[in-house]
Amino acid sequence: MAESVLTIRNLNVRFRTGDGILHAVKGIDLDVAAGETVAIVGESGSGKSQTMMSVMGLLATNGWADGSVKYRGEELIGLSPDKLNDYRGSKLTMIFQEPMTSLDPLYRIGDQIALPLTTHGRMSKAKARARAIELLELVRIPEPTRRIDSYPHEMSGGQRQRVMIAMALANNPDVLIADEPTTALDVTVQAQILELLADLQKRLGMSIVFITHDLGIVRRFADRTYVMKRGEVVESGVTNEIFTAPKHAYTRMLIDAEPTGRKEPVAAGSPMVIEARDMKVTFGLKKGFFGKAGHVLHAVDGVSLSVRAGETVGVVGESGSGKSTLGRAILRLLPAGGLVRFEDRDLMPLDRAGMRPLRRHLQLVFQDPFGSLSPRMTAGEIVTEGLLVHEPRITRKERDRRAAQAFEEVSLDPAWRNRFPHEFSGGQRQRIAIARAMILHPKLVVLDEPTSALDRSVQKEIVELLRELQNAHGLAYVFISHDLAVVRALSDEIMVMKSGKVVERGTAEAIFEKPKQTYTQDLIAAAFLRGLEDVKTAAPLAS
Amino acid sequence: MLSFIIRRFLSAIPTLLIIVTISFFLIRLAPGGPFDLERPLEAKVMENLNRIYQLDKPLIQQYWLYLTSVMRGDFGPSFFLRDFSVAELFARGLPVSMTLGALALSFAILIGGTLGSIAAMRQNSGVDYLVTGLGALGLTIPNFVVAPVFQIVFGLTLAWLPVGGWANGSVRNLILPVTVLALPQIAVISRMTRAAMIENLRSNHIRTLRSLGLPLHVIVSHALRGAALPVVSYLGPAAAALLTGSVVVETIFGLPGIGRYFVEGALNRDYTLVMGTVVVIAVFVLLFNLVVDILYALIDPRIRYD
Structure with a gap:
């Protein structure tokens, strides 16, 4: 095994919440060797992001970590933000899931890329600008000398993620942590970004920790894989072995979770x-002021x-x-x-x-199960709202009966119809949205x-x-x-x-x-x- | 940007016209007139006065006369303070009110902005609770209570500062009224800054800066620029209100500003004075809203007016 750059032992992450203490990461061990790609897979709430957030000292203010995270033998847990800044942005860097919002909208991208250079590398402004252009070229932004003066809103999501990568690579880091870096992007852009990351790794030789829910990416991208569920690592090993012979039921479930089956013809x-x-x-x-054709x-x-x-x-x-x-x-x-x-x-x-x-x-079901249900109505009220318009004469009792029926049809417990949307998970909310459409036949x-x-x-x-x-x-x-x-x-x-x-x-x-x-x-x-x-x-x- | 500013100035003209028209007729709807005293004047005297001040003409003609004279920049004579024209009154009072308002505003931005930022950086700490608590206090205690208390404490008991008077704008005379004017603004600005800073400090682009190991001052300066937007939009109307004077503060401290003209003018049915005040305030509001829009574009590159 090559030299280990990042060694995590018995890491715990906890959050203080309104309902007591949430134990998000439960004593996990994880190793990253020099130059390798490690994937952490898991579904939402598995603690995969929080593990790496605690490495970077980026936990929310109500969270804290204990255990041990060592970068080349040096303990990171418990360091003050000031001390941690010696590692962040120079040895350890991170890119995030939200390329659209991860750059400061008020500053030119050149100035943002220059920040880690002038701080860690103590470069002069002019030198940092030259290096920023070099970095933009490295992440394949066309016309870097012109684009360096662009603002983030003038770039697409894929380009913004490239800029993020450029910032992360500015000081030639040892470890790049990529937290779902392509989830918010179109598939063709995703493929380009993944290819870019793989190529950069080959040329620069850093380790990549890839946090993702997408097994397709893991299979093609990672040397070793950790599978996380509810804050624990349930399985880890060489990627190929995990995919060909998964030992844990959860891993098998994840692998089988790719939608299967074909539609029967009509x-x-x-x-x-x-x-x-x-x-x-x-x-x-946008129309012109004097009614010019926009x-x-x-x-x-x-x-x-x-x-x-x-x-x-x-x-x-x-x-x-x-x-x-x-x-x-x-x-x-x-x-x-x-x-x-x-x-x-x-x-x-x-x-x-x-x-x-x-x-x-003619009914419609939306993408966003969080935004498309009114937070001030119970699930039952949401589902039956259409009936008020289309069957105004039915009694309250009958409406309630129909709600229960609709809940059963989408495999939700009818007893839950008096709960509010925030008490449901994303999948359950989408079931409510489907029930809202189905109740009208x-x-x-x-x-x-x-x-x-x-x-x-x-x-x-x-x-x-x-x-x-x-x-x-x-x-x-x-x-x-x-x-x-x-x-x-x-x-x-x-x-x-x-x-x-x-x-x-x-x-x-x-x-x-x-x-x-x-x-x-x-x-x-x-x-x-x-x-x-x-x-x-x-x-x-x-x- | 320039064409935007020109457009805004052009669009201010109809706005002002509407404001002048509505207030002209509104004030005349109020019962009584400028020359109604407790003991009625002799009919002949009243007739003469009305003729001199052209109040005997049909209303629509008066409106037209007023409008044309305003366009020439003549706001007419004051009906009540009969030795002065409205323009003279403003020439004397406006600098006083603007000095007080500008000082109070700068003071409030400086103190409120700093307090709010500190509170946001140390959210849910003792400092934070102190700032939010003081903010609530500053908002809820009215200035007609704070002002006399300050006069008693600093003017009489401790005898550090004069209790009132303008004294040609001497610093010692300014301290108390400016503080009283600034206190509620400090409260509002610190609360707004705190909320905006907290939101910004939690944002993804600040997380990026932290992930890059950048020092605190870089993070704060980035967060402040983002947090400035909502505060700036509050400051526009607030500046217009502060610079056009405060009735309460000017009355209590005996300052010759324009704040009291609005109230006194209305009570005395001093038609021209009220109208003059309305125009001045409207111009300030329009001007500062324009300033806010320009500042917005300077702070946020996503905002373009062309």
């Missing part, structure tokens, strides 16, 4: 539920789709491709051009009042990234639930997602969108097995990290 002659033709949505970006964004540009009862149409694409806008346009939640027919009715001439009786048939449900904010194992359960509901009620789904694995498991037909247009469409099998367009091919390769197959073997192995 029976021939199944009635058409929704038919949209030549949908167009435009947004005016820039017009074609968010959805001539897209058609039709869904039959029991059928699922998957809409995939990266952020900004117009897929969510399309979903809202079909439901006539935004002004759009084109034609929408629901069963045999033309929806376009209907106004708000005209649409209202039809709304119960809809014919079409637009599912806008319903699984994207959830852990893989929870995702799998939601996918199963959606499948059961579709089979039981013959629902038509429009399934919008950037997660190709989930889309593949659920869809009959898939549309690939880019810049408001459909790039390619076809059956799920055709799209995944024989994609015709290069964009689709790139998307699929990126999603399944196919381009990265050689990364791990090329990286220096520790053992």
